[in-house]
Amino acid sequence: MIGQTISHFRVVEKLGAGGMGVVYKAQDIRLERAVALKFLPENVATDAQALERFRREAHAASALNHPGICTIYDVGERDRPFIAMEFIDGEGLRNHIGGKPLPLDEILNLGIQIADALDAAHAQGIIHRDIKPANIFVTKRGQAKVLDFGLAKLLPKGIAFAGTDSSSSAQEPVSMVGYISGTPSYMSPEQIRGDDLDPRTDIFSFGLLLYEMTAGRQAFAGNTGGAIIEGILSRRPPPLSNLNPEVPARLEEIISRAVHKDREQRYQSAAEIREELKQLKLYV
Structure with missing residues (x-):
């Protein structure tokens, strides 16, 4: 080649x-x-x-x-x-994190950029459904780039949440079995269950990215996919303050809400969590 x-x-x-x-x-x-x-x-x-x-x-x-x-x-x-x-001159987010917490200012900058990108996608009726460190690149100038829309779900224009479309599952050409054949470390509970998905599934996955940038480790770890699935469905991640004593309480609150297992209790849009991160950035 x-x-x-x-x-x-x-x-x-x-x-x-x-x-x-x-x-x-x-x-x-x-x-x-x-x-x-x-x-x-x-x-x-x-x-x-x-x-x-x-x-x-x-x-x-x-x-x-x-x-x-x-x-x-x-x-x-x-x-x-x-x-x-x-062509993106930079590195994947996992390498960028490197197993240790990122500086707070960088967490907020990257978080705001990723949330803004998700908001732009959702506004066009596109749910990514595969937000994870491998699909985020960070350029040498510090710009986050969202990659790989291969699992994206395209919603009819004007429909904010896939759950409002009763035929969405029947029209879905890629099976849920294909999604969970790998390690589902960044999937939302509803994605694991095979429920109809809406933009809030990306918010859960994004919350797990924020957690990893803040803690330097995955929120849900395990030796098997089954163990990780069990954690996502039924356990809370370890408190961030135990892993990174310097994390502001407000950032921990934002991340906890983003990864709430009940999507009705999460941020309801990427724009909402973006604005929360912007507000926090003003005071730290």
Whole structure:
């Protein structure tokens, strides 16, 4: 693949690989800029469900124009499907956290940026459904970028919550079984149960990101997926103040509300939690 030209993109180097994608750095030979090219792994390149997820990622992300969301430039489906997207010079959030709490100012800055990106997606009827450290990049200039809309749910325009659409489950082309085949460390209780989902599922997952940035560790840890599921459904995370004595009480309150197991008790929108974080930033 290195050195090949795909459409008008010359592949330069491999950046990484996962179960649902292989990503290369490439040069756009028309516009003379670096891009990231994402391909389906060869072992799933002809799988109908994988192709649907790939198309969904391109469709969802291309509908969004926001500094906190990775920009889609182009797609191709001839020979081997690919998505050409913004090349991000930075690192994944997990590496950025590095197993220790981030400084408070950085937690708030990144939190506000991610919440704003989620608000922009939700306003377009897009629920991400896979918010986790692997899908957040932090640029060298400190900008958070939300990636991978491959599990995104596209709601009919004007519908704020998926639960208001009685046919949403029947129309859903990707099964819930596929979602929980991996370690579901950042899923909401309702996503694990297979309930109809609305934007509040992303708020729960975002709350777990805030927890991890503040504690330097996952909120729900376990040796098996089953243990993690049990924790998400029935246990509270360890108190943040026990893990990071410097955490402000107000930030702990914000995170606790975001990860409430009852979505009616959570923040009801990404904009609401964004404003709470902005208010806290004024006083710390």
